[in-house]
Amino acid sequence: MKKSQFLLRVIAKMAVVLVVFVVGCASNTNGTSDKNRYTLRGHILEKDLVPEYIYMASGGAGGKLDSSRVENNRFVFTGSIDYPLFARLRIKDGYGGTPFFLDKGEIKIDVVINKRMTFTDTIIGSGAMVELDSLTSFYKENKDKPNFTEAFYVKVEDVIKRNPRSQVVGSLLSNLIHLRIFPSDKLFDLYSLIDTSTQTKTNIANARDGLRALNTLKVGKVIDDFTFSGVGENDIPLSGSLDKLLLIEFWASWCSPCRETTPKLKEMYKMYKSEGFSVFGISIDRNRKAWLDAVKEDQIPWVNTIAETKEQRDVVDNYFFIKSVPSNILIDKDRAIVGINIEPDSLSKILSVWNE
Template sequence: MKTKFLLALLLLVLSQLFLGCTSNKSQNSFVLNGIIKGEIPEYLFLHYGNVKDSVLVKNGQFHFYGVVNAPKVARFSILGVSVMTKDCFFIENNTMQMDVNIEKKSMKGYDINFISIDSISGSKTELIKTDFEVYESTHNKDADWNSKLFKKLDTIIANNPSNSYSAYVFLIQLRKKILNKNQVEKLYHKIDTSKLSKVQLNDINRIINPFQTLKVGKQLMDFTLSNTKKELISTIDYRGKVLLIDFWASWCTPCRKQNPNLSKIYNEFKNNDFEILGVSIDKDLVKWMSAVKNDKLIWRNVIDTRGQESEILVKYGATNSVPQNFLIDKNGLIIAKNISIIDLKIYLHNNNSNVREIH
């Protein structure tokens, strides 16, 4: 009897220790389980922060494990061309369950996999996000939508000042330009900015204070980056020449398609004080160098592998959107932003500043 009592006591202690470990894991890490319907891929990729994780899909099911220091914006992708029908979702340190649907459609000769999330549970941030999306779709046509939007955002941010979704939804609404300056300032002061990423802060500040961004007629922000030979190249080196700063990436199809035309212009005007500096936002050095070689880019090319955390790319507005370009005069002043190939050629022929600005 004594032996049985000791055995039962030991099992009770072990069970409590096990539960304690399990509870601690659920608080300090996330588990993302899901079921896929439709086109079932062999591998599923999860992107969040600077992390790209992958799992083997078995019987239409997937399981991700990881740790985030705060709720993070996340998205899925699969091999080939894929897009999410909604921009993103939020993961946090908890056990989450998802139902995912993947539908393949042919568009303009390409097979594109559309990834949609039918349901998600276990993420408090997703509940806040879904609540706002339903509220917005219900009331955004109302005559008093401005005041309703402000009150809704005020409630979300006041109740969740440190949650990254507060900054996320605030930034999205800033871009829509519905809120007035007074409303924007009130909401901004309620956000716990210490919890925001550098990218979020820069994006918000760029919209609130647009005069701080690089504009036509202003001086460029000089920077120094490494080229394919690991040599440091600075924009200061181009003073006295007309410079086209071309932001691009190896994975950017429009960027790659315009490279042959840029090559023609460069070969025509390179002896007339004209230069091009290619700035890649790639994170994969091998793919970047391969693209430079395959596209036969003979002008200097540099790379900033810091991605969204790069102050250079944030300042020039090129963290996600490429191609982007800036035409700089011989004194370092910005002549044009996102100038077309045709307008660039006209400018170089005429050597005047009568160039259209394209946003």
């Protein structure tokens, strides 16, 4: 899989929570229309149905919707853009699939269509992808080294300064805030650098909510006890699953990154359950059956609930500030926050040290 794909699969979320970073390369000058043109050539690798057309929505809510006829499992989109745009491919009556960034130049994309969702398998080409590969490589190779945060901040700041209009940097910043990679003052500084008028409404709303959450939901804060709807439609409190450490896992049946992390989480749950570690799942699904089917299909062993009522969804949105999944919050026996949006590998390290 291309290195760029490592990041693009999560933004969604990201989402992410595989840790995901995306960055684009866009010019701030007004070049000729030829310089602004793009050609997106797609190939459907696998499918469980044969679509006549494939559709591309770009620019976020209220943006452009285009279509291309599928011939021999291939399709082509062409057009002009001033800066990289957030985009998704889907089929008729299908669901929005893996997001990617539409950029100037030649882009090749391979997709898989499964259960009416269009997933990006690989994507290559364009300046945005080159810079994305560079940032991804730096993160993967240096994240465990001393002074990584400072060095990574310099790179991110440089990218945003050079590309303030790009919707890629809006998505990047939204995810960085979500993952809390940098101190809050640094995240506020980065936010001040982007052109908010060109970003998607979703990313700007998520970024602003995330910045607000930095001051209200932080390590050490004791969270309130809430109840959510269980499998049997009974209300289940968070405190009912709390022993020594509890991971509150926010997810959804339609979130592929969420479900991809489940096997690792099941291993940790099995290993440390007897030591007082547990998991409390909270789904943001709007479809109870889809949620129940996913719980059964993935054989999830811990308590699982769904934010089903308006009050429960308000808690998820406005108390925990969950704007994308997967997300998680780790709390101790006193309901004090130990960590927020912890990667599976980092959680494993925390549990191994905690268990010593």
